[in-house]
Amino acid sequence: MSEQTPLDPAAGDTPGLPESDSIGLSEGDPFGLPEGDPFGPHNLPYGVFSLAGERTDQRRVGVRLGSYVLDAGAAAAALGSPYVSLLARPTLNALLSAGRTAWSDVRRALTAWVTVPSYRDSVRPLLHPLSDVTLHLPFEVADYVDFYASENHATNLGKMFRPDSPTPLTPNWKHLPIGYHGRSGTVVVSGTDVVRPSGQRKAPSDTAPVFGPSVRLDIEAEVGFVVGAPSTHGTPVPLADFREHVFGLTLLNDWSARDIQAWEYVPLGPFLGKSFATSVSAWITPLDALDAARVAPPERTHQLLPYLDDSAESATDEPGGYDLRMTVTLNGHVISEPPFSTVYWTAAQQLAHMTVNGASLRTGDLYGSGTVSGPSAGQYGSLIEITWNGRDPLELPDGKRTFLEDGDEVTLSAWAPGPDGTKVGLGEVTGRIVAAR
Template sequence: MRSDSALFGLDNLPYGVFSPSATPGERRLGVRLGDAVLDAGAAARAFGSPHHALLSAPTLDPLLAAGRAVWSAVRAELREWLSAPAHRETVAPLLRPLSAVRLHLPFTVADYVDFYASEHHAGNVGRIFRPGGPPLTPNWKHLPIGYHGRAGTVRVSGSPVIRPLGQRRPAEGSARPGFGPSERLDIEAEVGFVVGTPSTPGRPVPLTALRDHVFGVCLVNDWSARDIQAWEYVPLGPFLGKSFATSVSAWITPLDALDAAWTAPPERDVEPLPYLDDAGQPPGGLDLRLTVAINGETVAEPPFASMYWTAAQQLAHLTVNGAHLRTGDLFASGTVSGPTAGERGSLLELTWNGERPLELADGPRAFLADGDEVTITAWAPGPDGERIGLGEVSGTVRPAP
């Protein structure tokens, strides 16, 4: 796992779940500091924290459900334990090398929704598949388009990705669809938002309530089988071309660590409906800088600040029909792409649907080959010029069964 200790200092402190090497079946809540992991439950007991039960759980779920006031209080405790010289002797034995632990999916994914919030990505897709027509569909600037994904196939970074089987468009001259391993396996570099506090059924969540419900963020790779997707897409949208695997980072960065990263979203040339209108609100965009690498070779650097629809707008739209949030809900931004060729967050765009393969050190790529490892990393501006790192998300493609 790639490591940069400077990105994971006291202003970050992301949460994860780990197993000690000596007891691989035991799961503990951990907090990352540099290249070490603090056993949060053991620290809470050592310092007599009123939150020791939450921090001693084998998953983030209880802490997520505890709400914003508790999130802030726990974060303040962690910063005190890890920074005060008087606590060093107590804390030192509770820190484990990152290389000596196994990381797990840090929370139970309740529901998974994936959006389509980048105008640059949506525009590129339109130009590829609807040449000569408008790049965006008529509804695109009126609502954050999304689909409901499969929570059960969300997996932690480092898990292998098995090339999916499925139907493809019939070959020319044939009425029968093809079937077999996907030949156009793709990536989607995204940012995910993890819900902590649930909402009331039937009551939409307003734009102003994002931080009351969302605990933190993580990186996401929404793997996509483009050939399967193209055949099944009409009329109901993504299904088997998306549901086989979604990878998330092992570390959840709390929103409180990103205070210096909020930024204004791009100017909008279509006025949104009132429930999506964020004019006059604090900036709702996030300045996150992503890097996508295949087999260690950087292929793109997508800027999250260019996303047209913000997380608050996505959350408002997700709940406007009365659907309620549950602890552990995950909603992802959709592919992050910027205005230039080197800022595109999918191979569909980077290779223009395979017409312009990437020239990598180990050979050209139109889409992913078996054995390819994809790694997405990111950082955000922090206080006093520092950088806040997001935990990487990686996965290696394995052959179809």
């Protein structure tokens, strides 16, 4: 191995990466990635992996490159990087807590390691085929909050449950991002089975509640945002500081037992109908990989209070929306393609509202966007919308569905526009329903 110059974390230097030696994604790529691979060097999402037979304490940070996972800690050690202490860890939490400057420096170093030919011989032995690794929950989840930020979703549910109301939205909906605090201990990684929850439920025709497995088990196609740098208790986080605290995003499925939720939620909101499982992707896409996907949020129809007012921001500056193209499949069949760009409340506004009362952020906090739904039926992010509360069953090659049955497998996947016409893959999150215990 040729001697490499260590990175200077203060200066943000990237060794061996002169301006004239920048490598494209296809021609001259030292690892021979297919042209247009959505997991090329322009992406580099983070995860945590282990190899067959390894102990729990041997899990380590990996970075996806095409159909491979780079052992990031081992690469840092082999190349004399000062970021070994952030990457040679069993979770992403050390990197998350290091802050934005470190996030940018580490990403720049990783990009060099997988694009500069002189690093190839050192890096190649540290690449493992995806088929040979087990992926784990990539970070220790601190607090979990879920929002209700899609106007289309909120409107649809309002029409279902408040048909006589002059407006389907609640009076506060256009003034603040509505949310609830969930249960961080039941956030699970993609591929984890979801046990059908049991609880109390009461149909309108029932004289008393009954107990048993949920019969109206649903999905919620969402995007989750992962907090890295913490904040000070008592000090709100303004809109402009979104990127100082949020490291990246992940796909999220907020499984929902609609019958349990309907009976319990008045007056304090979701509880057991949501807390049994929340699935996230094994990959965390850094915000820096999504600069080309930033778009203006939907037009604001109400004057917002100053801490939420993003009207002075342009479509290319934070805070703003993201153009993420999501796909929902049920047992391998595409049932919806929700567009995240239609979500009314941005992730920056959600963060500002979540902290405006002085609540502090912790490394590993996770907050979900709420169900992502577009304006048309083919873009709804939940079965309760797709089947209109069970009235219009979904026709699939393997039978009809109103809500999920045991054995059903749901997968959320997504991509975003990347630089120079590329695509940024956001991985996927999959869960299979197993019978109640």
